[in-house]
Amino acid sequence: MAVLNHRKVAVIGCGFVGAASAFAIMESGLFSEMVLIDVSKDKAEGEALDISHGLPFAKPMKIYAGDYKDISDAYVIIVTAGAGQKPGETRLDLVKKNVGIFKSIIPQIADVNKDAIMLIVANPVDILTYAAQKLSGYPENRVFGSGTTLDTARFKYLLGEHLGVDSRSVHAFIIGEHGDSEIAAWSSANVSGIPINDFCEMRGHFDHETSMKKIADNVKNSAYEIIEKKGATYYGIAMSVRRICEAIVRDEKTILPISSIQHDNHGISDVALSMPAIVGKDGVECTVPISLSDQEIADLKLSADTLRGVIDDVL
Numbered sequence: 001m002a003v004l005n006h007r008k009v010a011v012i013g014c015g016f017v018g019a020a021s022a023f024a025i026m027e028s029g030l031f032s033e034m035v036l037i038d039v040s041k042d043k044a045e046g047e048a049l050d051i052s053h054g055l056p057f058a059k060p061m062k063i064y065a066g067d068y069k070d071i072s073d074a075y076v077i078i079v080t081a082g083a084g085q086k087p088g089e090t091r092l093d094l095v096k097k098n099v100g101i102f103k104s105i106i107p108q109i110a111d112v113n114k115d116a117i118m119l120i121v122a123n124p125v126d127i128l129t130y131a132a133q134k135l136s137g138y139p140e141n142r143v144f145g146s147g148t149t150l151d152t153a154r155f156k157y158l159l160g161e162h163l164g165v166d167s168r169s170v171h172a173f174i175i176g177e178h179g180d181s182e183i184a185a186w187s188s189a190n191v192s193g194i195p196i197n198d199f200c201e202m203r204g205h206f207d208h209e210t211s212m213k214k215i216a217d218n219v220k221n222s223a224y225e226i227i228e229k230k231g232a233t234y235y236g237i238a239m240s241v242r243r244i245c246e247a248i249v250r251d252e253k254t255i256l257p258i259s260s261i262q263h264d265n266h267g268i269s270d271v272a273l274s275m276p277a278i279v280g281k282d283g284v285e286c287t288v289p290i291s292l293s294d295q296e297i298a299d300l301k302l303s304a305d306t307l308r309g310v311i312d313d314v315l
């Protein structure tokens, strides 16, 4: 087993998401070395310089544009490289294109480093997480996707706004696919231990069905809305990436809804999707069996079937 530098992180893909994640990571002070890699070396170099110029206002670290040989001792490798959907292109075309990019990137990572934790962010994140595990040969606990961490943050934010309460006091998860078949796990949602509907009523909201639908739809459509207005989403995912890195580096054993390959979870196997899981220094320790209603379980199975269908088509 190679000796890793536990203060070293790599970001592969320096577009909107990679650059914003690198910036959030720099601000976090979690690492002392960061390597940026992109097919466009100029892009990686430009971002490394720009972010480095903020260092006098942050904590010392080395940030540079590098190559795969530079990440042989990186502890965390974040993959954001991937094409975005073009007008007229189907979702399946995009999946094929990004799986193609992963077939080039992941073996290059695995050739130089077999011991890191690989965090997949590029979309469709569940399919690419599954592909990355198969292509890398890494153990499953060390390859996982940001999954519905961002969707869950959006969910908590909207619930916090709706209820006039700090979103950090809201405990609720979006599970399943990071995408159209995702599920809001209402049956376990609570505000500091108070069941969500009871808390709603305390705050003067009684029309639960309408509010639940509105909030869940809003979470699901957030990315579409932001992309329509500004072309891409990156700050929210950058903060999610930073939070996941924090859980790993500090061995927090935090419960986060990351995407990992499931094993007989409500009958779901051999597909990567998001369930709350304990995250620490070795990556994913285990998933946490939150209680779900019969409908939520049925919807989760549908989400898994959707993902399985795509895997069968492209891998």
Ligand code: 6V0
Pocket: 012, 013, 014, 015, 016, 017, 018, 037, 038, 039, 040, 043, 080, 081, 082, 083, 084, 101, 104, 105, 120, 121, 122, 123, 124, 125, 146, 147, 150, 178, 232, 233, 234, 237
């Ligand atoms: P972007 O701005 O087009 O950046 C992609 C970057 O990847 C570009 O700089 C490319 O040069 C680079 N790239 C392409 N191929 C390679 C390769 N083979 N090796 C190295 N670099 C390469 O896209 P953006 O940054 O906006 O999005 C990146 C990915 O993140 C997309 O798949 C998004 O859909 C996805 N997102 C995932 C989110 C999540 O919650 N998981 C949230 C937002 C976006």
